[in-house]
Amino acid sequence: MLRTPLRRAIAATAAATALALTLAACSGAAEAGESGGGVDAASATDVTAFGSFEALETAAKAEGALNVIALPRDWANYGEILDLFAERYPEIAINEQSPDVSSAEEIQAAKTNEGLDTAPDVFDIGLTVALQNTAQFAPYQVQTWADIPDALKEPTGLFVGDYGGYMSIGYDSSKFPAPTSLEDLLTPAYKGAVAINGDPTQAGAAFAAVGLATVQSGGTLDDFQPGIDFFGKLQKAGNLLKVDVTTATVASGETPVVFDWDYLNATHQADNPAWKVVVLDGTGYAGYYNQAINKSAPHPAAARLWQEFLYSDEVQNLWLKGGARPARMAAMTEAGTIDANLAAALPEAPAETVVPTEKQSAAAGTLLGEKWATAVQ
Structure with a gap:
């Protein structure tokens, strides 16, 4: 997504320039992929790998950080979403890297910084770039997986549509x-x-x-x-x-x-x-933007917690507040959990x-x- 400094226009495909991210030493989490309790967070494909959602939260808090990239705060209400995560999980420091880069540059950042604690944990990317880079992603299915239309998700959870318009x-x-x-x-x-x-x-x-x-x-x-x-x-x-x-x-x-x-x-x-x-x-x-987890995420539990957070009822309604249409909108409308006033305010x-x-x-x-x-x- 080419994220321009404010209301920008988005990502998808082809060659990109290496990002000037500050290099740092390899983190233990990146090397071992293990969270508290001996769980291999980097290989977890759903929350059951941790035993419970609470155990996932504990593992993510133990990692203590989450690296996000290409998330301008004025893009589809990301500012409020980021602030809510920080408020809910004060033990997890959110590192907001390069908010205005493209989807292709997100992938390049992951490749350039692979094995370093500066590498992005998660991606928010356009479909074309997602299709070209599936080898960069770790499969993960959130708890609300069944609510997401099949047309918006890669079957194993390598990338999943989240919000669109x-x-x-x-x-x-x-x-x-x-x-x-x-x-x-x-x-x-x-x-x-x-x-x-x-x-x-x-x-x-x-x-x-x-x-x-x-x-x-x-x-x-x-x-x-x-x-x-x-x-x-x-x-x-x-x-x-x-x-x-x-x-x-x-x-x-x-x-x-x-x-x-x-x-x-x-x-x-x-x-x-x-x-x-x-x-x-x-x-x-x-069109919809897609969420994905970096297969080499330095904070693999936090990356998975972030995905669970984004597909919760509360955050799906925050996309709606930003004028975007959340991926779970139909299921939430049927369940009565959608914000009806915000839904009614969308353009026809x-x-x-x-x-x-x-x-x-x-x-x-x-x-x-x-x-x-x-x-x-």
């Missing part, structure tokens, strides 16, 4: 008319104004913008070429703005029209009171919605790697 267009309504179609964005009214956040071969929101352009152009998710062609036209028209979107760029007007997830675009209303968000009529493009979903499959995401990632740079140069 719809690709949208945010715009400064004081300067631009509301776009009603992609064709509007090709007109002179949007000259040098339309941004996607990052490179779609590395950033998930940018990847999804191409997916949206594909289905809004009459194509299907089996072939992203129509979406690539649209952005090629946007570039030729002089309307594509190659600037990463941040709070500052929106507040200053540098990025006045932005493709991004609806829950992230909505947060820019705090940066610009004239900022509005539209989900185009017709076929909508939805498009009549027709598409979500890329693993196969489609992988194929699109390959195509983008081959065609994107040439199309927008």
Whole structure:
């Protein structure tokens, strides 16, 4: 996910640059993988390996730390989620590393720092990057596993969808008319104004913008070429703005029209009171971010406790508070544990919605790697 300093646009695929993380000595937890009581936390695939949830908590507290990466505090309410974990488990220090990097850079950080106590314990990544890096993950199934739709989870728990939304267009309504179609964005009214956040071969929101352009152009998710062609036209028209979107760029007007997830675009209303968000009529493009555990996590019990925490009723409702749609939303609605007021406040979903499959995401990632740079140069 390319996490820009504030409401950013997300991760998925390809090559990344090594992160400048401070190197430290190997930790005993990373080498042994054992938690209190002799449990091999690094090999635990569910809570029963610890004997009980309380025993998992005890093991995580004994490790004393959790390394997270690419979690901007203003992204889908992560700030409140992180603070709640810190409040609930004061014995576990949360090390918030490189909040604004991409999904691909998360994986690179794990590889660069493998065996060190600075390595990330957990990942929050786009689907394409997840599919390309399953060898980096440890399988784990949370206690609420059955509530997560099969389409959102790798069967063994290597990576699992957690929160998502719809690709949208945010715009400064004081300067631009509301776009009603992609064709509007090709007109002179949007000259040098339309941004996607990052490179779609590395950033998930940018990847999804191409997916949206594909289905809004009459194509299907089996072939992203129509979406690539649209952005090629946007570039030729002089309307594509190659600037990463941040709070500052929106507040200053540098990025006045932005493709991004609806829950992230909505947060820019705090940066610009004239900022509005539209989900185009017709076929909508939805996507989820995925949670995964680093197979070489220096704090393997804390990593698993973090997963349990994220998929609890309380935190699933906190995603909802951030404007995102939690993975367990349907099951929680049926059980009566969803926050009904927050659910009712979500934007209306498009009549027709598409979500890329693993196969489609992988194929699109390959195509983008081959065609994107040439199309927008």
